[in-house]
Amino acid sequence: MYLELKKRLEVRLRDVLKASYDLSLESIPVETPPELEFGELATPVAFELARKLRKAPRVIAQEIAAALGPLDGFVSFEVAGAGYINARLDRNGGVRMVAGGESLATAAGVVHALVEHTSINPNKAAHIGHLRNAILGDTFVRLLRAAGQKVDVQNYIDNTGVQVADVVVGFLHVEGKSAADVRALLDDLKRKGERIDYFCWDLYAKTSQWYTNGTDAENEARKKLRYRTLHELEQGNHETAEIAELISTAVLRRHLETMVRLGIEYDFLPRESEILHLDFWALAFAQLKQTGVLYFENEGKNKGCWVMTRPGAETADGETDEDAKVIVRSNGTVTYVGKDIAYHLWKFGLLGKDFGYKPFFTYPSHVCWISSEKGEEPHPHFGGAQAIYNVIDSRQSDPQANVIQALRGMGHAEQADRYTHFSYEMVALTPRCAEELGYEVAEEDRGRPYIEVSGRKGFGVKADDLIDKLIGATRAEVDARQTGRDEAERQRIAEQIAIGALRYFMLKFTRNSVIAFDFKDALSFEGETGPYIQYAVVRARNIFRKAGLTPDGVLRDFSGTDAGGYLAAEGCEDIWALWLRAGRRTLVLEQCIATAEPAYLAKHAFQLAQEFNNFYHKHHILTEEDPARKILLLATAAVALRELVAVLAWLGIESPEAM
């Protein structure tokens, strides 16, 4: 409702400005006033025009206000303060709009978007930092889909990188295992129900240490081993590559299982091994040279490399750009950014080559495919998107900017504009949390607000451990409250609440705020948390259960009544405010997508729950004696319930039946 009426008012304002002053403003500010007494919508546009028209803002406001009405959905336009124009809505009409349920008309044609998220190196267990990535990405996918976009979800797998190489070195040279031994280990762990990603977590940390804890000569040899292993992985057809394949695939499967617990699913898993073996780079290299984005450096420190100019860099003609980004090394190998450029050409359908595809993981509703040199037929097609979103932490903003710059330089300006680095800050641990986990905190770190997690050091909170802990805590609460329900039901509810708590916790912070993780905050179920919102849903559901009514039925009955009198009545402002809040969903959705910021929706969900809880406390519905008033109260609860469930679903949070 809010979105629609706001747009209607903007259009009318535009018309009035054109007709009265022959002015066309680029954008017309329409906002929500701080208090309901100022109306439901307001514009300070008169202030902006004061200088241009050489009139007092208040006079202009009066002229505009007089010319605005009548407008469907609005009852009045008033001038207030020094020159605000406050719009009052037709409350009965507004309530009808909200009660009717709002369709999300996507005016523009369907956009094909591609969201890449999670992308954990398949050499260790997922940790809380990865959870933030996956939850942000998955939620954004839900938002895009809610807005009617066609979205492919990709999880990029770097299975030939240095991190996987390190674990392979660990198996071969630290543990002294062969490929056959690794195979046996995988079977053994599977039989015992143990997690291979946890095993690798420890081995990765151990191997990282091993590189530096020998004599100088030993360390030197170990480093060489590391780079030889990396090289063998990239080449393939070697025992190291075989171990890498075994391990990275097993760990990847575990990551997918962890994410399923959070309701997170993928459509396609492109792997770096295929980008290498299918030689995506050759095609990209040709395009990069042909468009002049890459040039061969003959001078300076990058002599013998193919390089590109960094975004914003300026070098005088004839001078060597020492700061240029190396894409092809002097030994002929390609850097990470180079491979990424090729991959992103593919994402936009500009490469002229495709992956092979094989099914990899089955969800109840669909199959997740993985890249393969020789794929299966038939298979779905991925890539060729119109807009892409890369959920990658903010530390990688430089390489991301390089890829965008390359696309632009190659003449793909439109694609470069629709390339969003969906960046977010890391999840770190508070020093107290680190100590709780048994890590030694260095003296100089004690005073810091947070300490960065490190897979290399094995320092961090594993995702599955956190989820297990959350479920344990919610289960204890549910067991205490839901004594009448059976074991399976209580477990189900506990899981819904635990996941709700975790997802909300990761979404309540805006993207560029560092999360200093602490168990106390993450395990909290009161106040601004997922369970608070879920609890509001349960309360609303209980009203209908107790009354023997359905929300839909109530809204049908309500549609024939006139609630205007009650909504305008003294002491009922809170009811109208709740309807207004309920009517903001599409506006908030639009805002979230435009700014790539899911936190706004999380905040909206909380505010809606808060207003509902207020309403719930103030008006006792089932004992209301005035039938007309009772139907309004019931309809209010029905709308709040419907909106809460819908918004929670967009956040990937389930609404329990009881809690």
Next chain:
RNA sequence: GCGCCCGUAGCUCAGCUGGAUAGAGCGACUGACUACGAAUCAGUAGGCCGGAGGUUCGAAUCCUUCCGGGCGCACCA
């Protein structure tokens, strides 16, 4: 040294892209349960929005500059 991000209540964070009196949660203190289930609600205390200049009708928000913190700046990924 250069680039990006962040300094808002004791703590953790919002602040709708420059608007009306700066908000919420937690924590502290006071109160409200024989249930539309208190995982809730009401109330109190708590702020020179890091400092200083500027831009304008108007600044937590934009610009400049300092202070304090974080992260990047490889022929690593």
